[in-house]
Amino acid sequence: MTAPAPDRPRRLLVVVDAPSLLHRSHHARAHTGTTDRAGRPAWALHGMLGQILEVIDGFAPDAVVFGLDDRRASERADLYPAYKAGRAEKDPALVEQLDRAGAMLDALGLATLTPPGLEADDVSASAATWAGAHGWDCVIVTSDRDAFAHISDHTRVLRLINGGVSASPLLTPARLVAMYGVPAEHYLEFAALRGDASDNLPGVSGIGEKTAATLLTQVGSMRTVWADVDRNEGRGVASTLDSWAAETGARRIGRTVVRRLTADGARERYDFNVRIMSGRDDLDLGLTPDVPGTPGLLPLDAHRIATVVGFLGVEATTSLAIRVLSTDPASAASGSDR
Template sequence: MPTSHPSVREPRLLLAVDAPSLLHRNHHARVATALRDRGGRPAWALHGMVRQILEVIDQFAPDAVVFGFDDRTASVRTETYPAYKAGRREKDPALVDQLQRSAALLDALGLHTVTPAGLEADDVSATAATWAEAAGWDCVIVTSDRDSFAHISARTRVLRLIDGGVNASPLLNPARLRTLYGIAAEHYLEYAALRGDTSDNLPGVPGIGEKTAPVLLGQMGSMRSVWADIDHCAGANLVAALDSYCDEEGLRRIGPGLLKRLTAPGARERFEFNLEIMAGRTDLDLGLTPDVPGSPGLLPLDPDRVAQVVGYLGVPATTDLALRVLTEPPASYDDGPRTAPEAVVVQER
């Protein structure tokens, strides 16, 4: 007789993990442990990433997990902008070793990894959010970077892992993003393009930073409206809106000065360039086949594989946790409702 399967309730949940950001963070946080796997190779960053993801899976009970990786052999962004990410320190060889081994470890576990040609983990996260929206799933992006804030929506939240681990990290939805930055989620990418990103060596529009950009976007709605007003009205509506806001808030008027910065030579070109470089690709083939039982990335996983692969890291407590959270059906298969953990509201740094 055919085996009966429990019914699946909607919405199902996709966990999209920015693997390199977690590996980098755990390398620096755990290097003093000098943990080695059973083969004697460095494993502290690998173990830290695996441990954190297990804790996240334990909290959210996703139906599928996809890990995004950077293509370390080519970069379309560097081809466009050779100074992209210039100035970063050279990676510790022990970190490089663990970065190179991480995808194979996750694949062996039965999870799903995607390394898009010439692209980055953030492109995988952007596509995962788009895929979830189209499929009627929810999505949680797990990262230690701010880049994925641009993908926050009614269906997609971002768990930003910071100091204090999973339980002390903020889970950001549109409302909480507005509380932190004063902007609508759909305008975060424009905000970032105005502000720039020093970690990627992308200067912002001169004179427009983290305090001014939210006011500009809040009063004008979008940069498309800003540029249209400059083109057709010489910025008259922009100046009026900003000065009216300042009058209401009891602030010094900023309209004329901000208009001057926006119309300075190269300002619009800088914004448009940043927008192009920062925008994540949303059209990648993730290779997710959630209706095919046993497909990579679908939970639950095979207990023998979990015990062997996680056990190789040499931390029995982590192996026990993996067996508990990876080999049980996800929350959408049980009789109770899915309850996502409350976000921890913290001040971003």
């Protein structure tokens, strides 16, 4: 692997959780009734594209990959039929745009990946791993907290919230600690303890966010916690938590936490959540950065952009797309900063 020259910024991969952007854009823009030149609903597609153009304009990445969900099969649902149960049925107009998104992005020349039986979250996990292995930086664009587990020195998460890209936080390891009190390398363990109501995954009974964060910051990894539970009936865990309480004036929770961790089904629930929440990080993204013109690499062909984006029927978006997507990435300019 060749290291980047001292005056050349590390190359940047942006990976987009396309379904999360389409869902948000659908609910925010359905009132516009925007259609494409064929008269089909296009407000979610237009909203997603607008957000991505803003991201690309701001970060000037070298490559962009879009993760899509396999909407016909799910390994997680096969393992846990209640996975994501309780969510409202999707609007048919949204379903149609979810089905068309991949074709539109492929036509533009951007890279898409729909892993069989898996989700966009798995593409994000694999992109973060790919970036680390190839000496690139990575920005994951999503509204899903699951991506927080992939934050590192080379990977940040732009978590889209109300207010759009400009109002959304760019999460780094330090910012994640400030938000949740846990380092990124322990976020998956934190989430498995807490659970995830949006995916219909209950956490370990009696262990909420604050207790989970305290446990992980004071004791360390859950491997250490479970080892003490197995070998010492959790006495070390309880002692550490109670010492922390004495130093800070907080309530003593040592024995209570150990009792909840050793309750029937607690460890099974934790292990199951880790299994369901863990993103696959070994997917082939199909990126060939040394072969110009391959899908996902920027810049894109201006005529192709005009044809594909122009079909959405919004002239201002077409003009913006041509400017943003046909511009060289930041790493192509010697000495430029991102």
